[in-house]
Amino acid sequence: MIIDHPLLGPRDAAEFVVKGDAALIDRPDGLADGAGAAFHDYLHLRDNPAGVHRELWYHEHGDRSWLVVTRNTVTHEILSVELARDVARAQGRSR
Amino acid sequence: MMTYSAFHILWQGLTGNKGWTPVWREPEPKPAYDIVIVGGGGHGLATAYYLATEFGLTNVAVLEKGWLGSGNVGRNTTIIRSNYLLPGNQPFYELSMTLWEGLEQSFNYNAMVSQRGILNLYHSDAQRDAFARRGNAMRMTGAGGELLDQAALRRMAPYLDFDNARFPIKGALYQPRGGTVRHDAVAWGYARGADRRGVDLLQNCEVTGFDIAGGICTGVQTTRGPIKAKKIAVCAAGSSGRVMSLAGLRLPIESHVLQAFVSEGLKPVIPGVITFGAGHFYISQSDKGGLVFGGDIDGYNSYAQRGGLPVVEDVCEGGMAILPMLGRARLLRMWGGVMDMSMDGSPFIDKTDVDGLYFNGGWCYGGFKATPASGYCTAHLLARDEPHPVAAAYRLDRFRRGAPIDEKGAGAQANLH
Numbered sequence: 001m002i003i004d005h006p007l008l009g010p011r012d013a014a015e016f017v018v019k020g021d022a023a024l025i026d027r028p029d030g031l032a033d034g035a036g037a038a039f040h041d042y043l044h045l046r047d048n049p050a051g052v053h054r055e056l057w058y059h060e061h062g063d064r065s066w067l068v069v070t071r072n073t074v075t076h077e078i079l080s081v082e083l084a085r086d087v088a089r090a091q092g093r094s095r
Numbered sequence: 096m097m098t099y100s101a102f103h104i105l106w107q108g109l110t111g112n113k114g115w116t117p118v119w120r121e122p123e124p125k126p127a128y129d130i131v132i133v134g135g136g137g138h139g140l141a142t143a144y145y146l147a148t149e150f151g152l153t154n155v156a157v158l159e160k161g162w163l164g165s166g167n168v169g170r171n172t173t174i175i176r177s178n179y180l181l182p183g184n185q186p187f188y189e190l191s192m193t194l195w196e197g198l199e200q201s202f203n204y205n206a207m208v209s210q211r212g213i214l215n216l217y218h219s220d221a222q223r224d225a226f227a228r229r230g231n232a233m234r235m236t237g238a239g240g241e242l243l244d245q246a247a248l249r250r251m252a253p254y255l256d257f258d259n260a261r262f263p264i265k266g267a268l269y270q271p272r273g274g275t276v277r278h279d280a281v282a283w284g285y286a287r288g289a290d291r292r293g294v295d296l297l298q299n300c301e302v303t304g305f306d307i308a309g310g311i312c313t314g315v316q317t318t319r320g321p322i323k324a325k326k327i328a329v330c331a332a333g334s335s336g337r338v339m340s341l342a343g344l345r346l347p348i349e350s351h352v353l354q355a356f357v358s359e360g361l362k363p364v365i366p367g368v369i370t371f372g373a374g375h376f377y378i379s380q381s382d383k384g385g386l387v388f389g390g391d392i393d394g395y396n397s398y399a400q401r402g403g404l405p406v407v408e409d410v411c412e413g414g415m416a417i418l419p420m421l422g423r424a425r426l427l428r429m430w431g432g433v434m435d436m437s438m439d440g441s442p443f444i445d446k447t448d449v450d451g452l453y454f455n456g457g458w459c460y461g462g463f464k465a466t467p468a469s470g471y472c473t474a475h476l477l478a479r480d481e482p483h484p485v486a487a488a489y490r491l492d493r494f495r496r497g498a499p500i501d502e503k504g505a506g507a508q509a510n511l512h
Contacts, residue, residue, distance in 0.1 A: 048336030
């Protein structure tokens with residue numbers, strides 16, 4: 001697979017480490033009520049779809065940026081690549 | 096139905112092979128069954144077989160979306176072993192090994208069960224100590240096991256790269272009862288055994304939905320019409336996420352692709368199974384002569400049943416690190432299968448939160464060796480509504496309880512493998 005890195009252009013997928021579902025960006029609030037159950041679900045349960053899947057890829061043998069790659073798990077087609085930083089900021093995760 | 100025997104083969108050979116009958120029936124779906132099993136692979140067919148033979152339940156159907164044995168039971172590297180460490184795992188895999196040992200006589204089918212031994216190589220003093228501990232755990236369950244030093248290992252496998260500069264081979268943990276089995280024949284044998292006891296095997300019958308109302312599952316919708324059932328067991332490892340999402344359940348599972356490889360046919364060179372202790376590589380030689388080997392998952396979620404070239408390179412590097420002679424063999428075929436990778440690397444055999452819906456899955460890449468015990472324990476759970484003692488740890492709520500079965504410290508996450 002070729003991942004079209006937003007900053008570096010097309011890169012071989014072998015340069016990356018996969019972290020899995022991009023929902024891992026949505027880390028629960030550890031101080032909220034029911035945080036234990038929320039963290040159980042966050043850590044262990046997955047949607048695991050057959051089809052379009054948003055996932056975190058880390059460019060370990062490159063610029064060490066985290067990407068959100070939208071990919072089809074049935075065909076391995078890559079539909080879009082974004083910087084995880086931009087995705088997280090758009091969700092209000094940091095300033 | 097015909098019982099197979101050497102006499103029968105001889106008789107058919109002398110009479111023009113005109114008396115062979117189909118191995119199983121092709122029944123039409125009935126509107127209702129006591130138990131419906133979703134998934135006609137090794138585990139689903141074994142469950143049906145043991146329901147019929149051990150628990151006397153024959154009003155059972157197995158639903159398969161493709162053809163019987165079209166999934167991972169025919170895609171693995173055919174290895175059987177019971178060399179686990181943890182109390183939640185080892186008795187289960189030892190039950191599986193004892194069932195393998197009596198399997199062919201039990202279901203009257205030649206599955207080519209061959210206990211040719213498995214060698215787990217160790218490469219450091221620390222790894223030797225860990226294998227000594229594992230060997231002791233194996234012996235406590237009756238699985239046997241022997242810690243070989245380098246001299247003993249050299250006598251058994253002189254072709255290994257003992258003096259490798261990076262990963263010198265110091266010895267091995269040997270389980271003589273490990274080995275290989277003709278994997279397709281396992282599916283066919285269980286299918287035939289279940290069919291001749293009255294189980295309906297329904298092929299080209301894909302489940303498209305579950306009938307769930309008020310937290311109770313009463314049947315399934317399929318491409319061959321609705322089927323009612325008192326109990327429904329999903330044994331669709333690889334597609335567990337896909338099937339269980341139809342019931343609205345999220346699982347502690349990711350689906351990943353695992354590749355396997357076979358070389359051109361060679362004269363006998365490797366008598367048993369050998370696994371690399373410093374990388375991820377395992378190899379055996381089939382009776383046809385092909386070297387059958389594999390390694391790591393590709394590492395990304397996939398339902399594609401095919402992988403990528405980086406892992407091909409990685410697996411072959413692992414092979415060359417212990418078996419330099421492998422470089423002279425040519426790769427003949429490679430293929431991929433979809434694995435249920437659970438979060439702790441251990442499987443599930445459990446009821447779900449939906450009444451009447453049972454789940455068997457999360458086998459990571461260890462499902463084949465588990466097939467008999469998995470079928471036996473799933474049948475036990477379905478028939479008696481309580482887990483079999485050796486499968487009692489395989490619960491879906493174990494992460495919530497803080498009781499994962501952390502055999503290798505690796506689950507779905509590829510960088511932990």
